[in-house]
Amino acid sequence: MRLSRITIKNYSRIADLDLHVGSHLVIVGANDVGKTSVLRAIDLALGSAAQLYQSLSVQDLAAADEPLTVAVQFVDFSETERAAFYREIDSDPLTKTESLDVRLEVVVDPDDTDSVLISRWSPGRGEVRPLTREQISTLGWRYLPAVRQASAAQLESPTGAVKxxxxxxxxxxxxxxxxLGEILNSFNSTLAGSAPLSELLSGVANRLSDAMPRTITPEELAVRSSADPTASVLEGVSLYTRSDDGYVPISEQSDGIRQLIAMTLFDLAEGAANVIAIDEPEIHLHPSSQRTVADLLASDRNQKILVTHSPYIVQKFDPSAVVAVDPNGVCHQLDPDRVTLEERVQAHWWSPRMIEALTARIVIAVEGVADRLIVEAAARTLGISLDRIGASVFELGGAENFPAVYKLLGPAGFGIDMLGLVDYAEKGKWIGAVGGRERDVVGRTVFVSKADLEDEYCRALGVQVMATRLTNAGVAKDFDALRAACATEDISSMTPEAIAKYCRSSGGQPRVNRKVPSALAVSKGLTIAEVQAMESVHALLVEIERRTDS
Structure with a gap:
């Protein structure tokens, strides 16, 4: 069986959500927005019942007069699973589609308002039956929380991956x-007959008798293997790595290596599990190792639900598997019935840098690197911290890509607040992608540089300042070289349009691009007055402040 839907309502740690689940689910978002709370809620619904009352309190209810509910739906059952839930699996009379709903409900105890009452059952055919231990095991849910250490306990404890x-x-x-049982029995018999060990046990018994309220005899103590041949011949066995210096326990490896081993063994050991949830699988891992783990997690051995900050892990999963949690704790995912992403969009844009956009409060789409440098420098000049307010500048690699990216990230996709800075000649495509009348879009969602950003900043700074910054930065060798390139008698006769043309040109060399070096030169020493004179950039930043202050 596999998860197909997750619904959570009235949980104080996350906004109400209703998520569809395909092959996998990957949850991303900034810190403290509720990502881990989603996993915790599912674990409360599907995991062991032993700690439910210790794990839930009145504070977990967003509204005390309403129940906290977690509903999880499963589909695709084996015969064994059908047998375990023969009363609970529901079949749609029209489509004959089978589904199993598991529900957790938490309410304030009417007789003790500081306590809660918890119910966990499978509604099925209308019967309210608590899940049995066998049924909980059949669900096949496994959860590895982020609050863990890549330690010997994680690997070799009774519940660790090796055991x-x-x-x-x-x-x-x-x-x-x-x-193996016979060998263990023989080994234990030999230990029991060892004279040095018998002498050791006599000494231990004497010391214990002095410390305890009763006498301890040597016969009450034993040195033997921890494995009981009648129960498990592998109980005392562990995993080692072998080198020229001998055998080294895996618990003595570095944090990163221990984490890699634990993740691999956890997945292998839980191969029979239906759903494995892991919070921050990238802990302790170098980016190259994160990519390796991502391949492991993205496999179809079983269904994965992940919470991650790693772009290398997110990149391995289809966009339809991703859920972005915004700063208000609201979950966003692509609607498979509304959004069909073209293969080229997925291949080109589903890259490591996409996670920054998915976790941002506002995305500022710009055509390329030069535009990003100018926007970020202008924001710093005005004292606007884009990181603090959750604004991410996203390079499109060309104006023609805006419609596809807006569809992915904007209202029809992940629902991220998205603005754009574009050259005048390309504005039509961007306005069309956003939708609506030009007067309602330009200056609110799309900000247009006239004629382009190079032209705008050259007019804003003026000829003399631009000439000085370009030569100081080495973009132009000296004033004479700049004057010659602009075909003018001297600097005073140079026009902003001529310098802008120089900044965006290659100088006749195919591999030379002056856009980025020119943008770097302009960004050094920007003044507030210069930023204000760059009308489209200034208007964009003012709108960002307005949206983030509201």
């Missing part, structure tokens, strides 16, 4: 299990 993996292997040992 889980070995326990799963034990039934397959067959005749070898009997042989």
């Amino acid at each position: 889980t993996l070995l326990r799963a292997l034990e039934p397959d040992l067959g005749d070898e299990r009997v042989a």
Whole structure:
């Protein structure tokens, strides 16, 4: 079985949500927006019932007079799963589609308003039946939280990856299990007959008798293998790496290596699990290792639900699998019935830098690197911290790409507030992508540089200032070289249009692009007056401040 839908209502840690789940689910967002709370809520609905009352309180309800509900829907059942939920699996009378709903409901106890009452059941055919231990096991839910250390306990504790993996292997040992049991019995018998060990136990018994309220005899103590041959012959076995210096326990590897091993073994050990949830799988991992883990997680061995900050992990999953949590705790995902992304859009834009846009409060779309440099420098000059207010400048790599990216990130996609800075000649495509009348779009969502950004900043700074900054930055060798390139007698006869043409040109060399060096030169020493004179850029930044202050 696999998850197909998750609904959470009245949870104080996250806004109400209703998510569709395909092959996998990847949750992204800034810190403290509620990403982990989504996993926690699902774990409360599907995990062990032992800690429910310790894990939930009145404070978890957004509104005390309404129930907190978590509803999880499963589809695609095996015969074993149907047998375990034969009363609970529902079948649509028209489509014959089968589904299993699991629901958690938390309400304030009417007799003790500081406490809660918790119900967890599967509605099925209208019966309210608590889930049995067998049914919880059949759901196949596994959760690895982020509050963990890549330590020996994570790998080798009774619930760690190594022990889980070995326990799963034990039934397959067959005749070898009997042989190993005999060896363990022989080993324990030899230990019991060892004279030095018997002497050691006598000394320990004497010391314990002095410390405890009763006498301890040597016969009450034993040195033996931790494995009980009647229960498990692999209980005392662990995993080591081998080198020229001998065998080294995996618990003694570096944090990053331990995390990689743990993640790999966790996935392998839980191969029979239907859904594996991992919070921040990138912990302790170098980017190259994050990419390796991403391949592992994106496989179809089982369904994954991930919370991550890693662009390398997000990149491995289809955009339809991603949920972006905004600063208000609201979850956004692509509607598969409304948005069909072209393959070229997915391939070109679903890159590591996309996660910054997905987690931003506002995305500022610009045509290229030079535009980004100017916008960021202008913001700094005006004292606007784009990072602090959650604004991300996103390079499109060409004005023609705006419609596709707006469709992906904007209202019809992930619902991110999106603005754009574009040259006058390209404004029609951008206005068309946003939709609506030009007078309602320009200056509100799309900001137009006339004729382009180079022309605008050259007019804003003036000929003399531009000439000085270009020569000081080495974009032009000296004033004479700049004058010659602009075909003028001297600097005073140069026009802003001529310098703008120089800034956007290649100088006749195919691999030379002056746009970025010119933008860097302009950005050094920008004044407030110069920024204000760059009308489109200034208007864009004023609008960003207006939106983030509201």
